[in-house]
Amino acid sequence: MESVKPILEFKNTCVSYTKQTMAVKYVSAAIERNTITAIMGPSGCGKSTLLRAVNLMHNLYPNIRVDGEILLNGENILAMEPIDVRRRVGMVFQRPAPFPTMSIYDNVLSGFVLNGIKLSKAEKDATVERCLRSVALWDEVKDVLNKKGTFLSGGQQQRLCIARALAMKPDVLLMDEPTSALDPIATKHIEELLLELQKGVTILIVTHNMGQARRISSKSMFMYLGELVEYGDTETMFTNPIDERTKSYLTGKMG
Amino acid sequence: MNKLKIRHRLAKDKLMLWSICLLAALTAVPLLAILGEVLLRGYDQLSWSFFTEPTPTAYKVTKAIEAGEPIPGGIANGIVGTMIMLGMAVMVAVPLGILCGAFLAENGKNRFAQFVSYLTDLLQGTPSVIIGIITYIWVVVPMKGYSAIAGSVALCIMMLPLIIRSTEETLKILPASLKEAGLALGGNNARVMMKVQLPAAFGGIFTGVLLAVSRVIGETAPLMFTALGCSFVRFAVDKPISAVPLLIWEFFNDPNLQELIWGASLFLLLFVLTLNLLSKYLAKKWNQ
Ligand SMILES: Nc1ncnc2c1ncn2[C@@H]1O[C@H](COP(=O)(O)OP(=O)(O)O)[C@@H](O)[C@H]1O
Ligand SMILES: [Mg+2]
Numbered sequence A: 001m002e003s004v005k006p007i008l009e010f011k012n013t014c015v016s017y018t019k020q021t022m023a024v025k026y027v028s029a030a031i032e033r034n035t036i037t038a039i040m041g042p043s044g045c046g047k048s049t050l051l052r053a054v055n056l057m058h059n060l061y062p063n064i065r066v067d068g069e070i071l072l073n074g075e076n077i078l079a080m081e082p083i084d085v086r087r088r089v090g091m092v093f094q095r096p097a098p099f100p101t102m103s104i105y106d107n108v109l110s111g112f113v114l115n116g117i118k119l120s121k122a123e124k125d126a127t128v129e130r131c132l133r134s135v136a137l138w139d140e141v142k143d144v145l146n147k148k149g150t151f152l153s154g155g156q157q158q159r160l161c162i163a164r165a166l167a168m169k170p171d172v173l174l175m176d177e178p179t180s181a182l183d184p185i186a187t188k189h190i191e192e193l194l195l196e197l198q199k200g201v202t203i204l205i206v207t208h209n210m211g212q213a214r215r216i217s218s219k220s221m222f223m224y225l226g227e228l229v230e231y232g233d234t235e236t237m238f239t240n241p242i243d244e245r246t247k248s249y250l251t252g253k254m255g
Numbered sequence B: 001m002n003k004l005k006i007r008h009r010l011a012k013d014k015l016m017l018w019s020i021c022l023l024a025a026l027t028a029v030p031l032l033a034i035l036g037e038v039l040l041r042g043y044d045q046l047s048w049s050f051f052t053e054p055t056p057t058a059y060k061v062t063k064a065i066e067a068g069e070p071i072p073g074g075i076a077n078g079i080v081g082t083m084i085m086l087g088m089a090v091m092v093a094v095p096l097g098i099l100c101g102a103f104l105a106e107n108g109k110n111r112f113a114q115f116v117s118y119l120t121d122l123l124q125g126t127p128s129v130i131i132g133i134i135t136y137i138w139v140v141v142p143m144k145g146y147s148a149i150a151g152s153v154a155l156c157i158m159m160l161p162l163i164i165r166s167t168e169e170t171l172k173i174l175p176a177s178l179k180e181a182g183l184a185l186g187g188n189n190a191r192v193m194m195k196v197q198l199p200a201a202f203g204g205i206f207t208g209v210l211l212a213v214s215r216v217i218g219e220t221a222p223l224m225f226t227a228l229g230c231s232f233v234r235f236a237v238d239k240p241i242s243a244v245p246l247l248i249w250e251f252f253n254d255p256n257l258q259e260l261i262w263g264a265s266l267f268l269l270l271f272v273l274t275l276n277l278l279s280k281y282l283a284k285k286w287n288q
Helices: A047-054 A082-088 A104-114 A121-134 A154-166 A184-197 A210-216 A234-239 A244-250 B002-045 B048-052 B058-067 B076-106 B111-125 B128-143 B148-173 B176-184 B189-200 B202-216 B244-253 B255-287
Strands: A008-016 A024-031 A036-040 A065-072 A089-092 A172-176 A202-206 A219-224 A227-233
Touching (some): A024 A047, A036 A210, A047 A065, A082 A089, A210 A234, A227 A234, B058 B255, B076 B148, B148 B202
Parallel strands (some): A024 A227, A172 A202
Antiparallel strands (some): A219 A227
16 A cells, blocks of 8 residues: 555645744645545644645745645646646635636536636536536536526535536645535535545545544644644544644644 | 713714714705706707707708797717717727726736826826827827817726726725636636636626716817817718717807707716716625
């Protein structure tokens, strides 16, 4: 098992918003292909910051510095064109954000439009159906594909956003607390969906919800004050955490 | 004693409220007075022929006066001219203004953007008569004549800063997550702007365009230097052309035509009011 090459590897990754402080400090970790890896930790510990480094979201803001290396299939992301990286690394945000002016149909295809890729009508129809089926949304929306995506419920919107990301066939899917704005039933749907999806895509998910991490992830990271304190098998971490800080977080003694 | 203080404060509050209401009413008075005056004087001039017939010739006017009939003719030439010039101005100012506004919204901190932003403010504050004389030098002189084109250039210059600003402001208040979601799918900045941000900002931009149109539709000075005026309905863009505000000025200067002033003014006023109300309504609708 150990011989499998990691799809994503952090090597001394650091991110700083200001000159004086680092929000992510020297994180090193290798992510295995087709797994779900959970990133846990108290609020403000740098989970989102680490995640957003992977698809070069920090490049949008000139003051933010990212140092070290992040390897995608052995290639350093930080030296690549953001557009190339983002085509291979999809992202789902905390708040479901379908494009408000686009129909459900167009939302699924928005990645192609934004990349200037032209599809035939048949290809479009097939892609929309395939992607909506893969997020278990097809049956619910197949008759209202021309309605705006924002008409859907929160959980449906989030699944639409996942479908939109999957349409581009990314290698890695980044998810930043994708269920924190959803009710328990919608959350359960998304969790089941992710377990299904990991066969085709490597998922890196930030979650506040320890139960969720335990239910869906095979590996977990625990971050504290910008450091990666512990990284390993989720089950081991929950039953036998090595670090004191991990232990007190998992037992609820820390925010 | 405490009670007394509270009562005192309540009374002060009330006084404040009443004086604010009074002041607000005072500012509304001139507005209502203008509307009322124009309405009263212009109301009976409005008829179908007022909109379909051009300015009457001197001959017709004299004949009508001799016969004791009301002044014939209308403002069709002005309406057509205004629409032609506005149409051309909008066709250029809207894409250009949106492009410029998008640039400013995206690159606000960049030196060049700040320079452009400053120029926009400057342009917005430039008296329209100066824009008229500049357009005269730039367009009328090289083209060797007054024209609808020249008039529309002047109107276009006047509309630009308004469209630039409304585009910029609307784009700036869109949630950052929208742009990030677009970029996260691999779009480049230009495509995300075209396919995601601008469509989402459509309401605000459209409102801005309506306001810009209502702002320039009554401009007279710049058109005096550029469009000049024309007493019949004309569709050529390279010839002098009329406009409603130009007609009001002409009517005012011709003792025989003064009867027509108020109809034209009423038309212009109602048009601007409608545009303003429409833009308010749309802004409200899109903000929900
Ligand atoms: N845009 C920003 N500018 C400056 N500091 C930020 C910014 N975003 C986050 N931070 C800081 O970076 C640290 C990590 O934030 P974040 O990654 O959002 O934490 P988490 O997602 O784990 O709650 C926090 O201390 C936060 O205050
Ligand atoms: Mg976060």
